[in-house]
Amino acid sequence: MSKVLEITDNEFEQEVYRTEQPVLVYFWASWCGPCKLVSPSVSWIADTYSDRLKVVKLEVDPNPESVAKCKVEGVPALRLIKDKEIIESREGAIGKQQLQSLVETFLK
Template sequence: METGMNKGVKAITDAEFENEVMQAGSPVLIYFWASWCGPCRLMSPLINLAADTYSDRLKVVKMEVDPNPATVKQYQVEGVPALRLIQGEQLLASTEGVIAKDKLLDLLDTHLN
């Protein structure tokens, strides 16, 4: 169903983090989630929307928290769902918990324009 390399949300692991996030040429939105997390199900469509809407200037990846403790620790993810917007080594924005669509789009617009 994916149409291009940048389309859609790619699931990554701790092992892929350096390559997929740190080496990305654009900002990266990391979506931290867990299979047991009810609110994460509310966030998933929003994350997909962000990936589609900003596909030209944003990479979107998702990380399941339980199998990827190194990245969770590095970015101090306290609970899920959580978002981290990163460009290179720099953390641009961070959220914990479910956020509304307009808040997510505002956050992205602020850092991507």
């Protein structure tokens, strides 16, 4: 079972802003082809770094508030958030190695 938590606008504050760990927020859409390529890497990150990183996914269409808060302009999109601040931002498909490097940079 993947350790990626699926959330909505209603849960964003609690699950992303009110947590001690850094949070990787994965914004996706069911109609997005590149999202299907990125999803397995996001799940792998969640499973591999669950002791140091919380990973959540948010579908963009039904959750416009969180999309606006994080200034998401396209999907797939990733936001690494710590202490209510976006510390890293990526839009577009990203490979597993790139994602791992991005995460490890901020978990050291």
